[in-house]
Amino acid sequence: MEMLSRVSDLAVRDAGIRLRDVDGLIVHDTRMSMGAVVLVEMLGLQASFVERVDHGGATGAAMIARAAVAVATGLCTTCLCLTASTRSGSFGGYPVVDLSPTAEFEEPYGGSGANYGYAMIARRYMYEYGVTPEQMALVAVHQRANACSNPDAIFYGQPLTVEDVLASPVVVDPLHLLEIVLPTGGAAAVLVTTPDRAGHLRRDPVPILGVGEHVSHWSATYARDLTTSAVKPAADRAFEMAGVNRGDIGLLSIYDCYTITVLLTLEDAGFCPKGAAGRFVEEHDFRWSGDFPVNTHGGQLSYGQSGIAGGMSHVTEAVRQLQGRAGDRTVPDLEIAFVHGNGGIMGEQVSLLLGRTP
Amino acid sequence: MFTYTVAFRPTHPAFADRVPYVIAVVELEEGPKMTTNIVNVEPAAVVIGMEVEATFEDVGDVALVHFHPVS
Known part of the structure; x- marks a missing residue:
């Protein structure tokens, strides 16, 4: 959660806005139930669009796609997409009950990961x-x-x-x-906003x-x-x-x-x-x-x-x-x-x- | 034999004394594909397209379906 907070701060500073300008939040599995709302609270947001994306390695790109849809449809105006992993990995490192068929039909054959x-x-x-x-x-x-x-x-x-x-x-x-x-620790945040707002940021928008x-x-x-x-x-x-x-x-x-x-x-x-x-x-x-x-x-x-x-x-x-x-x-x-x-x-x-x- | 890999590192401690072992996907004559191990053969002798047949190994109170080359 600290890593997610830190990259949030870096991203808004880079864009030249304040956290209070952010009204959308997308995050992945945060190792805890209700992680998204906890982040809203930690960052001091008042959000009109919040969701969690679970697409494994495609999560980052999927967040951008969803943020674009949310901004384009007016659900929010500035959406913060957040990702982080500690060295032990957000893919593992905490107890997970695997309910997929792989647990029964593949892992007994030494196939996991x-x-x-x-x-x-x-x-x-x-x-x-x-x-x-x-x-x-x-x-x-x-x-x-x-x-x-x-x-x-x-x-x-x-x-x-x-x-x-x-x-x-x-x-x-x-x-x-x-x-x-090689698994490592790290975090990344990306801001998605409207073309109008994007024209007034510190950086050239993409x-x-x-x-x-x-x-x-x-x-x-x-x-x-x-x-x-x-x-x-x-x-x-x-x-x-x-x-x-x-x-x-x-x-x-x-x-x-x-x-x-x-x-x-x-x-x-x-x-x-x-x-x-x-x-x-x-x-x-x-x-x-x-x-x-x-x-x-x-x-x-x-x-x-x-x-x-x-x-x-x-x-x-x-x-x-x-x-x-x-x-x-x-x-x-x-x-x-x-x-x-x-x-x-x-x-x-x-x-x-x-x-x-x- | 549809495809396979030879695992030189165990994916779980339970498999530590089995490396190198062959994890494979076989295509059954009836159509479906399934994950399995290829046993009773040197991993280096396993090739895609080879004909294999089922064999069963009792593990505790269940049986695992393994395959080995058709003799």
Whole structure:
């Protein structure tokens, strides 16, 4: 709760407003019943829109989509979207009664957590389309290069090679340790407000051009298709709403819990043909200075996965880039960013298209 | 065999003495898919598409459905 309060304060100061100007609040699971109203009280708000979002890794992006709807429909005028996780993680660290079928039908087989699901997706993807371990490792390498330009990244100053990734222990075949996110602590807050109010803030506002969402399954076992994900309908909806094309995108800030997640998202969001992501990674440079910038903050693979706030980091990085204040790693002449959140085992997908103030 | 992974780290202390073990999704002849373990085979010998058949292991007062390669 202290972390959430602190980032709330940072966000309103950054925007140049006061907490009393905030009349909407969206938060995730706060480890306690009634966490949202407790936050309203702690922050001293009088809110006309309050809700809790539960979309796993896609929560941050889903908060922005919901805040946009609430603001656009007049339910509130300025909505604070809050995420935080301590080192022990908001995904775990407190007693949870798992009422899902996975407790009965998967955990007895040594399947719990997210690793094995993504490993089974990666194995099936290799079987259907072919991708080499070197191509998958390259995703982690590119993103580490970006993290080396971000002093806030947990792996800042620690460059990585393909050989390093492939020499790291296999945790769940075919995924190596360095293809899997590192849980960290952290928090992030984002303010969403009306175009009128946005014009009078301390920072250049970032227009929300389009949003899209698709939720399909919890366990990978019951996914309709393991290798073509629900990223596709979410991204298609966002692009259709925004009326922009894939070629207009200057930055991808996409959820990367594992290297395979990035490959699937590149394909299913329409940036390369199905089955071609392995080659795509070899042919493009994902660094902030490259021809196809992806996860310029390092991605969660190298920035760190601070629980739900890790997912929100893809939003905050895109906003910083579009405001031209990402420091040494600022992407030049950026106009539109594609932000993507992924929750569960590729079953919860939220896409955002964010623009730049003209 | 639809897909699988070999777990080199246990996801729960109860599985600590079983690593490396194979977690898999098998597609039944009747259509549904289910999560299971592949047993009685070296993990390195497991491949997608191989035919497997059910075998049962009593664990306390329940039985788990495992699969092993068709002999």
